Amino acid sequence: MPKPTRTHWAAITAVVLALLFAGAATVASAGGDAGHEGGHGGGTAAAPASGSADAGFARDMAVHHQQAVEMSFIVRDRTQDEEVRRLAYDIANTQANQRGMLLGWLDLWGLPKVESGSEPMGWMTSAKGHGGHGGEHEDGPGAHAGHEAGGASLMPGMATAAELEQLAKASGKQAEVLYLQLMTDHHKGGVTMAQGCADLCTVGTEKSLAQGMVDAQQSELALMADLLKKRGAAPRG
Template identity: 45%
Template structure:
């Protein structure tokens, strides 16, 4: 199993387990991470972030962003016969599901709702790279049509589509995480966000190479 401390670096990852064991680890990871966060992290503090803070907004939006990445990774894990790609997909899904548990655990520890009252991405309004404007939607998210196309695809076509969509998804995640590094006030949140930037950029490079190996053009 990939250690929970791994933020997504796929180098040295052991082969994914058989598909029949696929869904078992994810609920366990979420339970343990949420339990640890709620039990010991940021508890009994009087200066926890506000509901409207960049910290809370990032944790909520990135949790939703990660959830789609997990779904995409599970789709290609079940579809592809390429052991290298399925290993990457397994590691990606397990890591991001674990991060969802950690992020939601912090919200619980701060006594904040998992779903906030503010519109998605409102916390990014102060991000310098965005010109102070709130994005219309979470950067990099696949549309419903693209997700349906991925579910319907097979073989190399499915692998290429997954890689193309996940590269864009990761680029959007990097944009959000960079904003959190700039705007968040909690050291733990900033550290997690920076780890996401580093890991997802590494995965973008790896997936770009995989696209070329399959005869597809790199994503611009």
């Protein structure tokens, strides 16, 4: 991968600052929701359980978003096309902000950012079986692989290490097409995950964020399909 440019470092700095401000600005709001969404009258409800949809989504989507930020910074150095570079910056900035919110909520709830023994995406089935307040996940085959290996093999839409290496070596139109195809897959997986939280999470602020992700990423999917068409390509699959 080429040495980071001044533009690259400036973009990283902007994203890190945005992430920090976003996390600080939203944890109080999430904490207020956690105190009123649990349905326990006459007092402040407990924070979501570690195995709940709320916590599981926060952990998984933080990992998912981190890869989108990584891919977006890679392509910004591999093409001079302003449309793709603008899209990449928007995705990196937005998803870094959202990642800051998700990790901030986990801190507020006193929950670990990595839960040993839990399967990525397990919260979607666990929450359905426990009325939205899923308990601790049991250990099982591959239970540790998801988060401890970056979650790439188990979370929907994530690029493989080989695909990331391919993107880092591509340039020009080839890099643009590969990025748009990889990010299309990534967004489709992200929409599935976010819709799961919109349906299953109990913290109002997190549910709203998840629904916003669904709406925004579906809009970007349409944009990426148009950008691929302009380049004589199409989404994979």
